[in-house]
Amino acid sequence: MIEELPIAALAARVRAGDITATQVAERVIARVAALDPRLHAFLETSPDALLAQARAVDDKRAQGEPLGALAGVPVALKDALCTRGRVTTAGSKILGGYRPPYDATVVARLAAADALLPGKTNMDEFAMGSSTEHSAFGPTRNPWDEARAPGGSSGGSAVAVAARMTPASLGSDTGGSIRQPAAFTGVVGVKPTYGRVSRYGLIAFASSLDQIGPFATDVRGAARVLEVIAGHDPRDATSLAAPTAAYESACDAPVRGLRIGVPDEYFAEGLDPEVEASVRAAIGALEKDGCTIKRIRLPHTSYAVATYYVIATAEASSNLARFDGVRYGLRIEKTHDLRQMYGDTRDAGFGAEVKRRILLGTFVLSAGYYDAYYLKAQKVRTLIRRDFDAAFAEVDAIACPTAPTCAFKLGDKLTDPLSMYLSDIYTLPASLAGIPALSVPAARGASGLPIGLQLLAPSLEESRLFALAAAVERHVGIAAPAMSALA
Amino acid sequence: MPAQRARLDRAQIDHIAKLAALSLSDAEAHALASELDAILRHVEQLDSLDTTDVPPTTDLLAGSAGAGPGLPAGSGWREDRVLPGVSHDDALAAAPRSSLGGFAVPTFVDANATAPAAAPKRHA
Numbered sequence: 140m141i142e143e144l145p146i147a148a149l150a151a152r153v154r155a156g157d158i159t160a161t162q163v164a165e166r167v168i169a170r171v172a173a174l175d176p177r178l179h180a181f182l183e184t185s186p187d188a189l190l191a192q193a194r195a196v197d198d199k200r201a202q203g204e205p206l207g208a209l210a211g212v213p214v215a216l217k218d219a220l221c222t223r224g225r226v227t228t229a230g231s232k233i234l235g236g237y238r239p240p241y242d243a244t245v246v247a248r249l250a251a252a253d254a255l256l257p258g259k260t261n262m263d264e265f266a267m268g269s270s271t272e273h274s275a276f277g278p279t280r281n282p283w284d285e286a287r288a289p290g291g292s293s294g295g296s297a298v299a300v301a302a303r304m305t306p307a308s309l310g311s312d313t314g315g316s317i318r319q320p321a322a323f324t325g326v327v328g329v330k331p332t333y334g335r336v337s338r339y340g341l342i343a344f345a346s347s348l349d350q351i352g353p354f355a356t357d358v359r360g361a362a363r364v365l366e367v368i369a370g371h372d373p374r375d376a377t378s379l380a381a382p383t384a385a386y387e388s389a390c391d392a393p394v395r396g397l398r399i400g401v402p403d404e405y406f407a408e409g410l411d412p413e414v415e416a417s418v419r420a421a422i423g424a425l426e427k428d429g430c431t432i433k434r435i436r437l438p439h440t441s442y443a444v445a446t447y448y449v450i451a452t453a454e455a456s457s458n459l460a461r462f463d464g465v466r467y468g469l470r471i472e473k474t475h476d477l478r479q480m481y482g483d484t485r486d487a488g489f490g491a492e493v494k495r496r497i498l499l500g501t502f503v504l505s506a507g508y509y510d511a512y513y514l515k516a517q518k519v520r521t522l523i524r525r526d527f528d529a530a531f532a533e534v535d536a537i538a539c540p541t542a543p544t545c546a547f548k549l550g551d552k553l554t555d556p557l558s559m560y561l562s563d564i565y566t567l568p569a570s571l572a573g574i575p576a577l578s579v580p581a582a583r584g585a586s587g588l589p590i591g592l593q594l595l596a597p598s599l600e601e602s603r604l605f606a607l608a609a610a611v612e613r614h615v616g617i618a619a620p621a622m623s624a625l626a
Numbered sequence: 627m628p629a630q631r632a633r634l635d636r637a638q639i640d641h642i643a644k645l646a647a648l649s650l651s652d653a654e655a656h657a658l659a660s661e662l663d664a665i666l667r668h669v670e671q672l673d674s675l676d677t678t679d680v681p682p683t684t685d686l687l688a689g690s691a692g693a694g695p696g697l698p699a700g701s702g703w704r705e706d707r708v709l710p711g712v713s714h715d716d717a718l719a720a721a722p723r724s725s726l727g728g729f730a731v732p733t734f735v736d737a738n739a740t741a742p743a744a745a746p747k748r749h750a
Contacts, residue, residue: 498662
């Protein structure tokens with residue numbers, strides 16, 4: 140079956156002509172039709188556009204032109220990524236029906252590599268959430284247990300891959316929004332170094348944290364997608380000029396001799412014992428491969444949640460000021476008063492979590508409170524970065540859990556915003572430091588739910604993450620949820 | 627230690643909502659006051675850290691602080707050149723209302739209007 144092929148093998152078969160891109164597209168359409176009414180990973184799919192893309196790839200091959208690295212590989216897109224002429228909502232009613240006039244750079248790069256782009260995936264509104272329950276268009280369900288959340292905010296992109304509707308997808312990660320849903324759904328998820336992937340065309344949440352990255356069924360596939368989307372873009376002033384590395388070939392690099400730090404603070408109170416056992420077993424597998432395991436300290440870890448929620452909400456309150464009903468999206472115009480129009484539009488268009496964060500961010504930036512909250516948090520952020528500086532003087536990479544528990548039940552954390560925020564404790568520090576991080580499946584727990592191992596490396600050392608993740612993958616393997624009744 | 631800590635009451639919420647251009651219902655404002663107050667109390671744990679001589683993080687791309695080896699210096703500023711961008715028509719295409727080649731808003735543009743236009747209008 141097409142959906143069982145790893146990404147590199149699928150692209151190779153399409154390039155060789157063993158499978159046509161049209162056959163791949165037809166299989167995606169069939170699986171989405173069978174599975175997505177239950178899972179709700181997608182907000183928008185366009186079978187006609189998908190078949191047209193596939194025909195273009197097949198025509199290109201028929202004319203003897205060389206095909207790209209993702210020839211015929213379907214890649215689902217988080218709905219925070221702008222797609223020219225295709226509805227892009229960021230999971231919000233305030234952008235309901237919005238069709239951007241341009242493609243995000245990552246979308247253009249995928250298309251140039253001959254990938255197929257079947258649709259846009261569900262997400263927490265403006266990426267604010269850890270469960271995809273804050274989407275204005277209803278939650279996404281976890282294919283391992285449909286009563287559970289897939290994590291978030293890129294839950295739709297994670298589920299598209301976990302349920303093998305597409306072998307890869309793109310998400311965005313501000314405080315864990317790729318890694319945590321990857322762990323919850325048993326797929327590979329990568330948050331690259333801050334600045335490694337262009338954010339041109341990503342609907343902004345928190346600009347000092349947001350980064351685009353891939354989900355994939357296998358480590359090598361994730362590396363290949365990152366290789367296609369990474370690299371400098373003059374349209375994003377925060378995009379790094381440094382050359383990209385050969386991430387895919389890094390998957391075959393030896394890990395013997397690498398020093399792996401295991402931070403005490405990530406194995407503390409609140410960590411589910413089953414998650415701890417699985418993560419320690421995966422670290423043990425790396426030791427068998429010749430890695431040196433070393434206990435380390437990251438002493439400011441417990442301050443990451445407070446630091447993050449000040450900085451991210453402050454930046455969000457500024458970024459989301461652009462949604463005022465003037466240039467695009469929803470407008471509520473009941474009177475001839477401009478201020479009233481802004482207020483009414485934003486009240487009707489934003490959901491509860493977005494309002495909560497805009498208000499918190501406005502407060503921490505407001506006169507009289509800036510020093511006590513925002514400036515203080517930016518200073519603590521420096522302390523968190525210094526923790527990693529000190530650690531990477533002693534070790535080459537860090538291994539820890541991605542999330543403290545397996546996927547929680549839909550509704551479980553919805554009424555208590557703070558408990559939802561605290562579930563991000565292990566993913567936030569890497570976001571605050573700007574370093575690359577990856578979640579790879581480590582095991583399935585007794586309940587059958589997947590558990591993720593998180594790997595962290597110094598800036599621009601994504602290759603090291605891929606080498607280590609590929610080693611873990613060789614020991615653990617990655618299964619797909621049993622959905623045979625539907626497939 | 628920062629001394630200025632607020633209890634978020636209803637009056638505070640109304641003030642912030644005005645700054646954020648959000649019209650809130652009574653029920654929303656009431657719920658948000660207690661939720662935000664709980665989050666701010668969690669944030670207060672940052673006060674236990676002495677940051678007197680710690681500089682704030684202002685640019686993740688600058689230098690190698692916290693970022694490990696290998697990160698180049700900040701990408702700096704690009705040259706200020708005019709390049710092709712989104713066309714005028716494309717930029718106006720998604721506007722809820724446009725007029726005379728611009729975005730139409732109440733009062734300023736429609737000083738003499740009698741009713742908000744229901745349908746989007748475009749002027750190329």
